[in-house]
Amino acid sequence: MLGKLMKYEFKSTARIFTPLYAAMLIVSLVNRLLSNRPTDTPYIISMVVVSMLIGAAFVITLILTLQRFYKNLLGSEGYLMHTLPVSVNQLIWSKLLVATVWTIVCAGVVCLSIAIMALSVGEFQAFIQSFTQIRLAGYDEFAFIVECIAIVLASVMSGIVFLYACMALSMLFNKHRVAVSFGFFIVITTVAQILMAIVVEFAPNHLIGNVDTLFQNNEMLEAHALLVVILLIVAAIGALFFALTHHMLKNKLNLQ
Amino acid sequence: MTILNSAGLTKAFGQTIALNKVDLNIEAGRVIGLLGPNGSGKTTFLKLCNGLLTPTSGSVKIADKAPGVRTKAIVSFLPEDNYFSDWMKVKDMVSFFADFYKDFDAAKAEDMLITLEIDPAAQIKSLSKGAKEKVQLILVMARKARLYLLDEPIGGVDPATRDYILRTIITNYNPEASVIISTHLIADVEQVLDEVIFLKEGEIVMHEDVDTIREEKGVSVDQLFREVFKC
Numbered sequence: 001m002l003g004k005l006m007k008y009e010f011k012s013t014a015r016i017f018t019p020l021y022a023a024m025l026i027v028s029l030v031n032r033l034l035s036n037r038p039t040d041t042p043y044i045i046s047m048v049v050v051s052m053l054i055g056a057a058f059v060i061t062l063i064l065t066l067q068r069f070y071k072n073l074l075g076s077e078g079y080l081m082h083t084l085p086v087s088v089n090q091l092i093w094s095k096l097l098v099a100t101v102w103t104i105v106c107a108g109v110v111c112l113s114i115a116i117m118a119l120s121v122g123e124f125q126a127f128i129q130s131f132t133q134i135r136l137a138g139y140d141e142f143a144f145i146v147e148c149i150a151i152v153l154a155s156v157m158s159g160i161v162f163l164y165a166c167m168a169l170s171m172l173f174n175k176h177r178v179a180v181s182f183g184f185f186i187v188i189t190t191v192a193q194i195l196m197a198i199v200v201e202f203a204p205n206h207l208i209g210n211v212d213t214l215f216q217n218n219e220m221l222e223a224h225a226l227l228v229v230i231l232l233i234v235a236a237i238g239a240l241f242f243a244l245t246h247h248m249l250k251n252k253l254n255l256q
Numbered sequence: 257m258t259i260l261n262s263a264g265l266t267k268a269f270g271q272t273i274a275l276n277k278v279d280l281n282i283e284a285g286r287v288i289g290l291l292g293p294n295g296s297g298k299t300t301f302l303k304l305c306n307g308l309l310t311p312t313s314g315s316v317k318i319a320d321k322a323p324g325v326r327t328k329a330i331v332s333f334l335p336e337d338n339y340f341s342d343w344m345k346v347k348d349m350v351s352f353f354a355d356f357y358k359d360f361d362a363a364k365a366e367d368m369l370i371t372l373e374i375d376p377a378a379q380i381k382s383l384s385k386g387a388k389e390k391v392q393l394i395l396v397m398a399r400k401a402r403l404y405l406l407d408e409p410i411g412g413v414d415p416a417t418r419d420y421i422l423r424t425i426i427t428n429y430n431p432e433a434s435v436i437i438s439t440h441l442i443a444d445v446e447q448v449l450d451e452v453i454f455l456k457e458g459e460i461v462m463h464e465d466v467d468t469i470r471e472e473k474g475v476s477v478d479q480l481f482r483e484v485f486k487c
Contacts, residue, residue: 004355012341072341079339083306084356085329174269255308 001086005094012072013064017102020060021109024053028113035117050117054110061106065099065160070167074177078255088250092164092242099160100153140220147227154231158238162188165241168248174256257284259403259434260305264314267300274300276458277314282434284402287426287448289477290438292455293485298438299336301455302405306333318403329358332401336408338388340380346391347376353395365398368424372417386413390421397424404435410444422448442478452477454484 027050034043073081073091081091119127166184170177260282267275275297282288290298303309304316307323318327340349346369354362369376372390380388389412396404406425410418425435426448439445452469454462461484469480 001356008352008355012343015343076337077339077341079308079333079335079337082308083328083331083333085325086356087325252310253308254310255303 002090002094005086005090006098009068009094009098013068013098013102016060016064017105020053020057021105024050024057024109024113025116027053028116031117050113054113057106057110061102064102066163066167068099069095069164070178070181073249074167074171074255082249082253082255088246092161092245092249095164096157096160096242100157103156103160140224143224144227147224147231151227151231151234154234154238158234158241161238161241161245165244165248168245171248171252171254174254258282258320259284260316260318260436261320262301262304262314262316265301265304265311265316266313267297267304267309268312273458275304278458278460280453280460280463282436284432284434286450287435288437289442289445289449289452290436290455291440291442291452291477291481293440295457296455297458298455299407300458302333302335302407302436302438305405306331330402332357332396332399332404334393334396334404334406334409336411338385338392340388340392342379342381344380345376346374346378346380346383349380349391349395350376353398357399359400360395361398361400365394368394368398372420386417389413390417393421393424400430400433402430402433404433406435406437408439409437410439410441418444442481446477449477454481456485 027046031043031046031050034040034046037043071077073095115124163185166188167181169184170180173180258281260280262278262280265275265278265280266273278297278301290301292298300309304311305318305323307328315322318331321327344352350362350365350369353360353365366376369391372394374383374387374391374394380391383391393406393409396406404425409425410421413421422445425437437445437449446466449466451463451465453460466477469475469477473480475483
């Protein structure tokens with residue numbers, strides 16, 4: 001059932017993302033072709049269009065992430081989605097996984113688009129070269145790459161599920177749910193930042209902000225441990241918001 | 257066999273009590289009219305049965321289970337509002353239902369679309385309000401569910417379609433299944449009902465066999481409704 005839900009989720013998001021990303025890549029290519037004469041008006045126009053598209057890609061990815069969850073699960077379409085014989089877990093995961101994929105694709109397309117416009121042949125070769133270096137790298141380097149990718153992935157997913165939780169919490173109110181969702185977003189981020197400030201203030205110095213020293217002193221084990229701890233914290237925060245979203249949709253659902 | 261059972265089912269929205277301590281027992285194989293004026297709690301009751309609302313207190317069970325994945329597989333719900341994604345085509349919705357509901361009969365849905373002259377290739381967005389309601393009803397009735405919960409199924413369509421829909425409801429479903437029809441258009445549905453439930457301000461004021469009403473009280477359901485809910 002999760003597969004089927006994801007299939008429909010991809011279908012309903014792809015019809016917006018595919019043309020957007022295709023447009024970005026095409027305009028980037030046009031921009032590249034025009035770049036021989038960088039003072040001409042067409043080049044300047046295409047530069048403006050690309051910049052706008054890149055901005056739009058991020059904004060639209062965010063808006064669609066919010067809108068797919070709110071409209072499809074908490075709005076009128078929720079009447080259909082919540083009467084399907086699927087579990088709340090499957091509903092949330094289908095939204096979360098698809099939104100994560102699109103966020104990654106969005107970042108990838110933006111990089112590709114910039115590469116199309118700006119990359120020279122030499123730079124491209126150097127880029128390919130760097131992959132061979134990964135292959136030649138030792139265990140530590142490889143593990144660092146894996147850890148960093150995992151942290152980025154966990155952060156993206158935690159971020160998305162945090163937005164879901166803010167919207168799901170609006171089920172506690174009967175009116176002004178969009179405003180309530182936004183309110184929860186503000187309150188939770190503020191509280192989180194205060195907590196963060198307290199941690200930074202009182203935590204022992206060697207625990208934070210000294211990743212560089214760990215690398216410089218070649219204390220690889222500590223560096224790995226630090227990254228894994230960061231990963232676990234991010235994942236735990238994500239799990240917490242997931243559980244909250246699940247609880248709200250399972251036990252507090254109030255569709256109007 | 258009991259298909260639906262509610263005990264002390266209550267739902268409040270803030271200070272407003274939409275449904276107040278509803279005790280109800282519905283047997284399999286019955287067609288039941290859930291009747292009451294606007295705001296009497298009909299929609300609230302149906303939403304609670306589908307898990308779209310959470311009870312304030314009390315419980316509702318379908319085939320002995322609280323609303324969840326397993327009840328959703330056997331309940332076919334027609335909400336009052338349109339739940340389509342606008343960009344989808346009618347045939348997309350048919351395959352959506354076929355994908356998720358094991359008891360969905362796509363061939364039957366396609367037949368019904370032809371009868372009601374709805375183009376499967378049409379975008380939902382381009383359909384009239386009445387046509388959207390027809391599509392939604394076709395999808396819901398093309399399932400072989402054990403319990404159909406229909407919220408105002410005939411409210412927005414013309415009288416000819418109304419007759420077709422009612423015929424569909426009584427001829428199409430499996431004899432073991434029960435149908436609950438919420439409406440205030442009593443005269444139109446009276447002919448197909450076995451039982452009626454009168455809801456007033458969130459409480460059940462009567463739950464009776466239609467035959468009993470006709471024989472003992474000597475009135476039609478419509479007349480009785482007008483008496484009970486006299487303004």
